[in-house]
Amino acid sequence: MPENSAPTRRPTIKEVASLAGVSHQTVSRYLKSRQGLLPATLERIDGAVEELGYRPNLMARSMRTRRTGRLAVVMPVTTFNHARLLSGALAAAHEAGHVVEIVSVDGSTATRTERVLELAQSGQVDGVLSLTPMAASIEHRLPKGAAVVVSPEFDDAMRSVGDLTDPSPVIELMERLADLGHRRFLHVAGDQDFASARARKVTYLETIERLGLESVGVAPGDWSGESGVEAVRRLDSHRLPTAVIAANDVVASGVVRGARERGLDVPGDLSVTGWDDNELCRFLPPSLTTVRVNLEGVGRNAVLRLIKAVGGPELEPWSGSVAQVIWRESTAPPPRDRAAG
Amino acid sequence: MPENSAPTRRPTIKEVASLAGVSHQTVSRYLKSRQGLLPATLERIDGAVEELGYRPNLMARSMRTRRTGRLAVVMPVTTFNHARLLSGALAAAHEAGHVVEIVSVDGSTATRTERVLELAQSGQVDGVLSLTPMAASIEHRLPKGAAVVVSPEFDDAMRSVGDLTDPSPVIELMERLADLGHRRFLHVAGDQDFASARARKVTYLETIERLGLESVGVAPGDWSGESGVEAVRRLDSHRLPTAVIAANDVVASGVVRGARERGLDVPGDLSVTGWDDNELCRFLPPSLTTVRVNLEGVGRNAVLRLIKAVGGPELEPWSGSVAQVIWRESTAPPPRDRAAG
DNA sequence: TGGCATATAGTGAACGTTCACCTTTACCTT
DNA sequence: AAGGTAAAGGTGAACGTTCACTATATGCCA
Secondary structure, X not given: OOOOOOOOOOOXXXXXXXXXXXXXXXXXXXXXXXXXXXHHHHHHHHHHHHHHOOOOOHHHHHHHHOOOOEEEEEEEHHHHHXXXXXXXXHHHHHHOOOEEEEEEEOXXXXXXXXXXXXXXXXXXXXXXXXXXXXXXHHHHHHHHOOEEEEOHHHOOOOOOOOHHHOOHHHHXXXXXXXXXXXXXXXXEOOOOOOHHHHHHHHHHHHHHHHHOXXXXXXXXXXXXXXXXHHXXXXXOOOOOXXXXXXXXXHHHHHHHHHHHHOXXXXXXXXXXXXXXXXXXXXXXXXXXXXXXXXXXXXXXXXXXXXXXXXXXOOOOOOOOOOEEEEOOOOOOOOOHHHOOO | OOOOOOOOOOOOHHHHHHHHOOOHHHHHHHHHOOOOXXXXXXXXXXXXHXXXXXXXXXXXXXXXXXXXXXXXXXXXXXXXXXXXXXXXXXXXXXXXXXXXXXXXXXXXXXXXXXXXXXXXXXXXXXXXXXXXXXOHXXXXXXXXXXXXXXXXXXXXXXXXXXXXXXXXXXXXXXXXXXXXXXXXXXXXOOOOOOHHHHHHHHHHHHHHHHHOOEEEEEEOOOOOXXXXXXXXXXXXXXXXXXXXXXXXXXXXXXXXXXXXXXXXOOOXXXXXXXXXXXXXXXHXXXXXXXXXXXXXXXXXXXXXXXXXXXXXXXXXXXXXOOEEEEOOOXXXXXXXXXXXX
């Protein structure tokens, strides 16, 4: 054993001080910035710290400074798929010198709101980023605790529309498909409890209207592949669409499978688009036209708002485009005989 | 405004005490268990807590008790895909009354080890679950800080093999394929920095040997679809395998695409298996035979080990099978002309 | 009625830091 | 050489809790 087995207690600042022959406050200054100290003093403390294996007790420090350097991200388990969002959030927080705590919640909005408040007031974190909407009635209770930023990304009932729900790629998809000659569309929607699903549906309908296209309907969906298969099965064979805007990649691959069931070729008879750029999309036959969402960027920017709210450093936001359409083999001109509608 | 805007400071235990007309210690007891107090006293404190909107300062409590109720999970960003693992870990920790902090790390093993130690000794967490291997030389420094559990799941250099690296499904896949008549196999490996990739490769080779099969080789890979495409391109057309064991689903879909490029039908000419049960697998043409890994269960059990180490409650471990083979359309008997090898 | 156990409540210190303020020393200015 | 100033370091309190004791009231028994 390298050192004799000392009492299990960790050394404190005072022990370091007495070993170095200075006051505890001098060690505190040393810890804070190493400035305003004589080189000789610095060296003595260095030695003492080394010898004792001293590490500051961040708990005690936090208690005194009322700063924890810790942020919390509250997210519903259903959102947990978006690991890349979390990844972006973590990276930004670390850059700003914060540590992130993940708290997953479940249950009603009221329960979740309570959990967020609890956390904000516990003194354990400087700020809370909630990826779940809060009960509006309760927000006035906030000021006493930590900063709370509610990200609209996973908004459940409010009007605000965040980056993640930005449906503008739907416009790009449809305009380009219309340029190729498509006139008759189908949308297989996502779970309408999600703001993003609602936004895509609304934009789909608006774009149909604006470009004077025809929609054979909006098939209900729940983000599942089955909903895609089912939507195609139910299509009236006398009035088949030539293009399908699916809510996401899984739905889209269901649509492709459904099309195959009915003997329709993709993209020969039917163009299909997805959303999310699942890593398999590139290798599907046909590879899937989809929308790549920069989840890392969205996560980063959400945390940046929070960091700003807790008075942290100003970091460079990610400012690229949120979503980007990636054109692949699953989209092509419509079949000749149906091109004109 | 519901209350007049009091000084921004949060109320303390002493203020509650004086409002309730008891000592601070009595309030502390109230907070701890509400037991051993007169009903009348209980009620008075209840009232005071309510009126002041008091919430205990967990920071201060932790400082005194030397317990934070907080665990940390350290994981390399590359592991971040495994959101479901995290999800299982979080759920278990919450069940045990802990909060989890996610710390992502990068860089060398030495750097990461340092980060884990730092965390363990900071006093900020009760325990650390490291999903990244630690430098062995340094483990003797641990006892002073929090409990550290190193999960072998993402093991990088050590011998121990955890649940996630369990390669036994490879055996099941190959035995069944051999039963169907397959004799000539190919393995497209994953990044050999990963224990799981190494384990699958070793098991593949062992099984080839044990069953007296023929292997046309182990193609190098990096978990990417391209590596799958490339592996098929390089095959000698005079000695094509009839079955491919791909390192994961992405690689497998690359293999399928590569096969198509060469005019090979899957599964008619070539059976292909993946790993991970990506949500798109069911809808691919052909749907992909794969291995579903219960990541939530693995995450749960890893955290359970940690909770046990920090002296937490004994929770029910998840004891189902870790991995399960899911047979789908991409596997079938080999073509007649090559069945016998 | 004295004595003792038990239930309930109070007192002051301690946890390991930083903050606010004070002291000492050295050097410069005039 | 007196006075002033800045640099370096020291002192004690404070952060909000819980711990280890101690004090008081109540009930029971001999």
